[in-house]
Amino acid sequence: MRTDVLPAGEARGVATTSPPVVGLRHVDVRYGAVRALHDVSLTVAAGERVALIGANGSGKSTLLRVMHGLVTTSGGAVTRSASARQAMLFQRPHMMRMSVHTNVALGLWLGGMGWSDAKARAHAALARTGMQELATRNARTLSGGQQQRLALARAWALQPDVLLLDEPTASLDPTAKRDVEALVAEFAARDGMTLVFSSHNLGQVKRLASRVIYLEQGRLVADLPVHEFFNGPLPEEARLFVKGELI
Known part of the structure; x- marks a missing residue:
């Protein structure tokens, strides 16, 4: 090649x-x-x-x-x-001024996914990126590295x-x-x-x-x-x- x-x-x-x-x-x-x-x-x-x-x-x-x-x-x-x-x-x-989990789920919901499915996909995305323990944290309070991992979770969820x-x-x-x-x-x-x-x-x-x-x-x-x-x-x-x- x-x-x-x-x-x-x-x-x-x-x-x-x-x-x-x-x-x-x-x-x-x-x-x-x-x-x-x-x-x-x-x-x-x-x-x-x-x-x-x-x-x-x-x-x-x-x-x-x-x-x-x-x-x-x-x-x-x-x-x-x-x-x-x-x-x-x-x-x-x-980062939206809301929880880590909602930062992922909301984008999916706005894209047309049902809210229950969006929450489930968001949970899977956080688990995939090692962010599940931070799910209830306000995304604006995360460190730079954590915010970038959250951004990767949002991308993976799509x-x-x-x-x-x-x-x-x-x-x-x-x-x-x-x-x-x-x-x-x-x-x-x-x-x-x-x-x-x-x-x-x-x-x-x-x-x-x-x-x-x-x-x-x-x-x-x-x-x-x-x-x-x-x-x-x-x-x-x-x-x-x-x-x-x-x-």
């Missing part, structure tokens, strides 16, 4: 026989005069674990939001599998096929980072979720990803299997970033 390192705007996804769950073709995104994404083309297949890396402002968060339908493109096309459910986890998730994560451990202490990372890995391994996540933690990328996409000023510069990205030749910008020398 191999893909070449290609010039920006021509990058392709890693070859796979799995069906695609999301695809972008020549996508541009502008925020006023700022071009956040420039001619980005890629495909994510079911079961992949895709890491988005690059300096701040490279377009990682915008790309995730485009994949999830939260940002309107200025050009190009985005396709999503009609049968693949998606959920997205943000770096600083919003039973998504695709989980998008924007710097999910960036502001957490080492213990909380390990807990969140372990849950994300389990979601991929045991629940079969497709992962697309942004991260500045290259160790985390090596542990979680099967594929790495490097972005530079909104352009897709490299798209490689994780082993080849960290052990093979790279474009100069990506090589400097990995070495920690990118200005």
Whole structure:
């Protein structure tokens, strides 16, 4: 399984026989005069674990939001599998001023699930993420790591096929980072979720990803299997970033 390192705007996804769950073709995104994404083309297949890396402002968060339908493109096309459910986890998730359990159940109920079923699913989600002992706590009083685990419980409760994560451990202490990372890995391994996540933690990328996409000023510069990205030749910008020398 191999893909070449290609010039920006021509990058392709890693070859796979799995069906695609999301695809972008020549996508541009502008925020006023700022071009956040420039001619980005890629495909994510079911079961992949895709890491988005690059300096701040490279377009990682915008790309995730485009994949999830939260940002309107200025050009190009985005396709999503009609049968693949998606959920997205943000770096600083919003917590409602209510119990941990209700934070999970309410979202399900608002999505059309009956209240009894929503409460049961919420209970299962908290058990799945090790949060059941905190079920009656006000979610606003949780630590940062606990809030991120609660956000993962809310995502898991939706039973998504695709989980998008924007710097999910960036502001957490080492213990909380390990807990969140372990849950994300389990979601991929045991629940079969497709992962697309942004991260500045290259160790985390090596542990979680099967594929790495490097972005530079909104352009897709490299798209490689994780082993080849960290052990093979790279474009100069990506090589400097990995070495920690990118200005």
